[in-house]
Amino acid sequence: MNKANKAEKKLMYGNHALVEGVIHAGCRFFAGYPITPQNEIPEFMSIRMNEEGGVFVQTESEIAAINMLFGAAAAGKRAMTSSSSPGISLMQEGISYIAGADLPVLVVNVIRGGPGLGNIAPAQSDYYQATRGGGHGDYFTITLAPYSAQDLFEFPRLAFELAEKYRNPALIVADGILGQMMEPVEFSYEPIDPESLPEPEWALSGCKGRERRVVRSYDLRPGKLEALNHQRTKKYEEIKKKEQRFDALECDDADIVIVAYGTCARVCSAVIKMARSKGYKVGLLRPITLWPFPADVLADLSKKVEHFLVVEMNCGQMIDDVKLATECRSKISFHGRPGGGVPTPPEVLEKVEAILGGEK
């Protein structure tokens, strides 16, 4: 179907771009359970995995899906699933075990309105769940927030590379708008042949010619789990230091910097243009990694920027991270649309003008 060569540009749905990105990244294992608004991913995946000789399993539940990933990843293969908020909640048990077993997997959350069954409209209300671990125990998941079909194509490879480098689950968080949006996508790198990926030194493959290997998330020996959790914390500190990713738009001379990711960042890039044409010095800081949060750049900006405006499709979950990063040096305002509302450029601009007009 949508096989394309490098440098070829194709008009694609975001969800299809993601599937191509996953296949290009050398992943040949998908397990998942249908939930709106991400059903195009498993549907297209079932076709593409079949074409590529990969594995596609429609599971009995999200619990089964994430545990199949656990198995496939423990066997040393790139494995992914996708779901939406209620399904991701069910996967948290497995994600915690995968984090506890130090395995790489890719989990895509096309977030919808919550809590509960909520609705199927686009939302960003799983920010806390994605950036604070999500399941039980001391762990974090590397979390990427795409904002274009091009990102959706490229982030799966980045996610697998980071996940494997740090032996940690990685998430991509999107929403229904990004998945349904049609945009040109450049197939910016050659597809990775899964056979060319080396077998990790911890992979289960049968112990022929080597010591047997064990994948587990528990350690009952006194003090051992404590030591392991300290060790993992060091890993998390390293990730925080080295893997903060962001995009900065017109931030250099800005009086106000909008902080927004995903669809909101898309909306706000239009706001920046409108504001600049009116002579307002407004910039946009778009976190690409929600965890690790791009705290360093915000800390630097906060030394000269007086006011930050956080825009999210939730009730204000990222504000905490902005406050921590800026150490409350600057004023912080918020504009949020929870439960499936999407902010429009004029309403964000109005907020910017209110701030400039002296609203605290």
Added chain:
Amino acid sequence: MKKLFGRPEGLTSTLLRYCPGCGHGIVHRIIGELLVELNIRERAIGIAPVGCSVFADEYFNCDMIQPPHGRGPAVSTGIKRVRPDCIVFSYQGDGDLAAIGTAEIIHAGARNENITIVFINNAIFGMTGGQLAPTTLPGMKSTTSVNGRDVKKQGYPMKVCELLAALDGPYYLERCAVDTPKNVIKTKKALKRAFKNQMDNKGFSLIEILSMCPTGWGQTPVQAKKWIGEVMAQYYPLGVYRDRAKEEK
């Protein structure tokens, strides 16, 4: 001098930590022997459950993984689908398989997933202190049914082989026991067939094994063995519940 009996290479040198008279140890030994006899130790991947045999990941001398409670069949599926040349077995207790993991086992069976399930039915939650299991017999005492299982309040026990036999998917289902030497030999034969089915790409095999839990049952090891034959096997009849190899003939 010829060595007549010893620890099979399919088991590590780690000492088993099971209670005296526990059936887990017997089944471990059988699997340890089969890994060698079938020459599959070096391509086997075992799945330990959550339960008394959670430490199976230390005992079997092959690659092992320890997943969440009940999810063994799903984890097995993930492994087997990406490593079809490996021999994948999931070892599970009745709490693990018939309570929290009911959906996973039924659907792995329905898919006729090419894996081998070793299902230890000891009619109780051993590890957490002898609570009621889905397999606890009517009238049987447990720490959460101190006056005996009342089917009006706690429902009826689950017969896993019968349940799975209602599906078209599974290839081979047999219920065995490890209470007598004769039954141990039969259990080994059944497990051997189950592994062979997988080697021949036939699909899903589950061997249910009635197994003693003297500690959970509040019995001596000798009483526990007797109780299996006299009471437990009456409710859970031993025998073959699905044999597609025969049907195919």
